[in-house]
Amino acid sequence: MEGNYIDKTRVLDIKPLRTLRPIFPSGNQAPPFVCAPPFGPFPAGFSPFYPFGSSQVNEQTPHLSQAQNPPQRQPQIPSQAQHQPQLPPQAHHQPHLPPQHQHQPQNLSEHSLATPLRPLRSSNGDIEPVESTLKRKTPKKRQLSTVNFESGxxxxxxxxxxxxxxxxxxMRFDALRRRLAQLEDAEDAVNGIIKRPDLKAGSTCMSRGVRTNTKKRPGLVPGVEIGDIFFFRFEMCLVGLHSPSMAGIDYLVIKGGDAEEEPIATSIVSSAYTEIDRVNPDVLIYTGQGGHADKDKEASDQKLERGNLALEKSxxxxxxxxxxxxxxxxxxxVKIYVYDGIYEIKEAWIEKGKSGRxxxxxxxxxxxxQPPAFATWTEIQSWKTGKSQRRGLILPDLTSGVESVAVSLVNEVDSENGPPYFTYSTTVKYSMSFQLTQPSSGCGCSCGNKCKPGNLECPCIRKNGGEFPYxxxxxxxxxxxxxxxxxxxCPCLTCKSKVTQMGVKLRLEVFKTVDRGWGLRSWDPIRAGAFICVYAGEARDKSKVQQTMANDDFTFDTTRVYTPFKWNYEAGLADEEASEEVSEEPELPLPLIISAKNIGNVARFMNHSCSPNVFWQPVSYENNGQLYLHVAFFAVSxxxxxxxxxxxYGVARPSGAQNGNPMYGKKRCFCGTQYCRGSFG
Incomplete structure (x- = not known):
């Protein structure tokens, strides 16, 4: 330890938490960070990343101890106007707690949603209410002092x-995880071993300093927005939203009123879904931790310790x-985790579980x-199951069955009944002038019925450098x-290299925006790197359509200048040579212009943004003896x-026909992002 810096990369040999009595660190001692080795070895099954505690408990304590104890909660009068579900009868058992821990369960119809939260402290120590902190989304300027050069x-x-x-x-974590998954897919599966590239990638990021918000805190987490989704619990660890990789309750230790240390809960992960969640997604009945039966032991009563004690103190x-x-x-x-925002703990009680404990x-x-998060998910589920109808629905499927998954058409803004007529198509219509190579005899795969990474006899694998791109x-x-x-x-029945040819798999929706015409969004969560759709339309010769392109709002032009960005994995994090990094810049055999004005698909409704969440990738494959180019869209995050x-959308390159005027054909941008360029096209 040097000064206030704590080395959180140390790996300590400790016993599993279940064999130890709960011990809370003193105010002068920060709990150690425990982490599995970056790339294992992992035993049979898998060894999860151990829960880690606060790295700055002694720094948090002075701030929290200065806050005065909140006044005693006054009894609240139930509101007859609210129709919320009642707790089940067994939920009203009197808790077997000491007098200071006992609470009478309140009716769920109480007017609790309007109760303001106790003011929270911001990162600089000032007290500010939750309402004001929820609206602050502007990123802070990056501090460049004391940089960890390995992680940046x-x-x-x-x-x-x-x-x-x-x-x-x-993005750095998921890029590394995708690379490790690709390498593991290339190896023969070993019986009895569950491969977890997310654990390996997370351990590497932890040990290399690719993480943020290491200072554990209650309330909002800087840079994490309500509604954010995570596909791995390690992602929540890396950004400081929820530290334990397995436990459902995260907490820190502060000084109490009598200068004694006590835990308070900072976050919980709830995987239960009950009828109460469906009826009122703003109310959560959470079950404490512990008491589960082991192989050779019977179930036991849950104890008021660790996370349970932290919730009680909170x-x-x-x-x-x-x-x-x-x-x-x-x-x-996999399970998806949705950050649903800030909750207040209203009451606690004890009841008998299924095991009788x-x-x-x-x-x-x-x-x-707070912005809607979990409530949006519950509403979408009711649309999918037909329990409620989508408000503003114009057409349940604007593709008329062309896509295997219906695409809704919705307008909740005005009375417009839909976009101008166009012919729906899932492919690009090419003329002979857009033939990219000489005729060939098809895919030419000679790998039998199983395309494998490293099989250079398969021309598709060989062109991709010996690996599957997915x-x-x-x-x-x-x-x-x-x-x-x-x-x-391709004769391979289980080929994994036809992703963009399989059509749209997401439940998409074309909707009317307030100021940008029609837009596109998804009812389903989309994973980083997931395929969304291709850009369908008519391939055009740019030299012949130059004069009409300015009036075509549905044109994709590969010759435009696109803002570069880093998306691929870092070779250093994957323990590879820097020379092995793959170029991310498209190299097209010829200029490709696709017009979706008359013929197109859902891609024609995607609007421009200077900070987009989707990127385009050139993809080619043979069809009927010809090699054609396609533009496919994938999720950035x-x-x-x-x-x-x-x-x-990119920016057009100045040319002699435009007299060098960089504003030729440009349109005003309404993306509203922090890094908006003001125009595009």
Missing amino acids: ISVAERDNGNRELVTSVL LHRNSAVRVIRGLKEATHR DTFKYKLVRAPN TGNDILVSRKAMVYECSPS HIPPMTELTYD
Whole structure:
């Protein structure tokens, strides 16, 4: 330790937490950071990343101890106007707690949603209400002092992040995870071993300093926005939203009123979904931790310790808790975690669980004036199951069955009944002048019935450098100058290299925006690197359509200048040579202009943004003996449901016909992002 810097990369040999009595660190001692080795070895099954505690407990304590104890909560009169579900009868058992821990369960119809939260402290120590902090989204300027050169993140940024840094950390983690998944897919599976590239990538990022918000805190986390989604619990660890990789309750230790140390909860992860959640998504009944039966032991009563004790102390202090909802989605193989914002703990009690043992129950109510998150998910589920109709619905499927998944047409803004007529198509219509290579005999695969990475007899694998461009769950690993897919005639029945040929798999929606015409979004959560759609339309000769392009709002032009960005994995984090990094700049064999004005698909409705969440990737594959080029769209990062999908339209290159005027053909940009260029096209 040098000064105030704590080495959080140390690996300590400790016993599992379940065998130890809860011990809270003193105010002068920070708990150690414990981490698995970056790349294992992992035993049979897998060894999860151990929960880690606060690295700055002694720094948090002075701030929190200065806050006066909140006044005793006054009894609230139930409101007859609210129709919220009642607690089940067994939820009203009197808790077997000491007198200072006992609370009478309140009716769920109480007027609790309007109760303001206790003011929270900001990162500079000032007290500010939750309502004001929820609206602050502008990223802070990056501090360049004391930079960790290996990770590019300063010590100050590791303690307190911002939106730009949180996004960068998550992108770097997922890029490394995709690369490790690609390498593992190339190896033969070993029986009895569960491969977890997310654990390996997370451990590497932890040990290399690719993380932020290491200073544990209650309330809002700088740079993490309500509604953000995570596909791995390690992602929440890296950005400081929820530290434990397995436990559902995260907490820190502060000084109490009598100068004694006590824990308070900072965040919880809830994977339960009950009828109460469906009826009122702003109310959560949370079950405490512990008491589960082991192989050779019977179930036991839950104890008022660790996370349970932290929730009880937070109830007395009226301390806000972050809530993350764990959800199962039919479109994904893994659980998805949704950050649902700040909740208040209203009451606690004990009831008998399924095993007949005592379990702690906590009622949490979401703070008002927060953006919708979990409520949006519950509403979408009611649309999918037909329990409620989408408001503003014009057409249930504007593709008329052309796509395998329906695409809704919705207008909640005005009375317009839809966009101008166009012919829906899923492919690009080429003329002979756009033939990219000489005729060939198709895919030419000679790998039998199983395309494998490293099989250079397969021309598709050979063109991609000996590797599949996608992971086993159809996620693009890296941006490339060109991605080569197997043709539809490939004899391999389990070929993993036909992702963009399989059509739209997401439940998309074309909707009317306030100031940008029609837009596109998804009912489903979208994973970083996931395929969204191709740009369908008519391939045009740029020399023949130059004069009409300015009046065509549905043109994709590969010759425009696009803002470069880093998306691929870092060779250093993957322990590879820098020379092995793949170029991300497209290299097209000839200029390609696609017009979707008369013929097109859902891609024609994607609007421009200077900070897009979608990028385009050139993809080619043979069809009917000809090699053609396609433009495919993939997600830059995880995209929550009902978030507008946007990509960068680029800027036209000045030419002699334009007299060098850089504003020729440009349109005003309404993306509203922090880094808006003001125009595009």
